[in-house]
Amino acid sequence: MTSTAVPADSWIALLRGVNVGGVTIRSADLAEVFRSAGFTGVRTVLASGNVVFDDPEHEPGETAHDARGALKRRIERALAEAFGYEAWIVLTHQHALADIVDAYPWTEADEVQPYVMFSSEQSSLDALFAFSAAAGEQPDRVAPGDGVLYWEVPKGSSTDTAFAKESSKARFKPYVTTRNLRTLRKLL
Numbered sequence: 001m002t003s004t005a006v007p008a009d010s011w012i013a014l015l016r017g018v019n020v021g022g023v024t025i026r027s028a029d030l031a032e033v034f035r036s037a038g039f040t041g042v043r044t045v046l047a048s049g050n051v052v053f054d055d056p057e058h059e060p061g062e063t064a065h066d067a068r069g070a071l072k073r074r075i076e077r078a079l080a081e082a083f084g085y086e087a088w089i090v091l092t093h094q095h096a097l098a099d100i101v102d103a104y105p106w107t108e109a110d111e112v113q114p115y116v117m118f119s120s121e122q123s124s125l126d127a128l129f130a131f132s133a134a135a136g137e138q139p140d141r142v143a144p145g146d147g148v149l150y151w152e153v154p155k156g157s158s159t160d161t162a163f164a165k166e167s168s169k170a171r172f173k174p175y176v177t178t179r180n181l182r183t184l185r186k187l188l
Contacts, residue, residue, distance in 0.1 A: 010041065010075070010094040012187050013075055014118055015049025015087070018175040023085045025049070037078045050179070052094065052187055056066050072120075088178055090118040094188060101184050105143045106152050113158055114181035117149040117167065121175040125149050131166045138162055151178070 013034075018025050027044040034042045034053050041054040055071060057165070072091045079087035079132060092100075108114050119125045132142035138163045140153035147164055158164055169175060 011053055011071070012092050012094055012097055013049075013051045013053070014090040014092070014177050014179060015051070015079070016089065018049030023083070025083055027072055029082070033078050033082045034075075036082075037074065048179075048183070049089075050183065050187055074152065082107060088120075090120055092118070097184060098188055100145060100148055101181065101188065103145055103150075104181055105145075105150050108181070111155055112152050113133060113155055115151040115153065115158070115178050116145070116181060116184060117151055117176055117178045118147075119172075119176045124146070124172050126174040128163070128167055128172070132163050133168070135162050140164070 015025075015030075018030075019022055027047055030049070030051060031044050033041045034051055038055075038057065039053040040054070040056055043052050044050060045052065068091055072089060075089055075091070076087040079085075079089070104114060104116070106114070117125065117128065125144070125148070129142060129144050132138070139157060140151060140163050142152075142163060143150045151167075153161055153164065157181055159168070167178070
């Protein structure tokens with residue numbers, strides 16, 4: 001897929017653990033929290049905690065690294081206050097996401113699910129990749145990307161493989177969230 005030009009100040013928040021495990025958030029309510037926090041151009045994508053938005057407070061010369069930590073904490077605090085749960089998000093720019101999607105390492109096929117794993121902690125991705133490499137031959141494939149892991153798994157097996165079980169362990173829960181490649185394209 002060829003990426004399209006996207007505004008440099010458009011952010012994407014990927015919420016972890018939304019609409020699973022008792023944390024239910026309607027898309028309209030989620031969008032309203034972002035608008036109430038002062039963000040513009042807010043749109044939600046699917047019901048799994050994906051929000052595209054602009055931050056009018058973002059200085060044009062400010063780097064993504066400078067803004068990301070404060071912006072992440074601001075959003076997590078607003079979500080926690082609005083919905084009463086310990087919110088955790090991964091934050092990225094649309095142009096960075098376009099690069100991640102474009103770099104997907106395998107040809108997509110009908111019999112597999114193409115996923116991208118995001119983390120706010122590189123060591124979690126490193127540990128998962130090391131696990132995958134040590135596990136030997138598996139029905140799924142894992143490859144490192146720029147701040148992500150790419151994961152391809154046979155359809156119907158996304159909770160059954162050794163890698164799936166490892167990535168769902170409690171030690172990764174606060175840091176890792178996974179999205180289907182098709183969802184990521186919708187965010188773009």
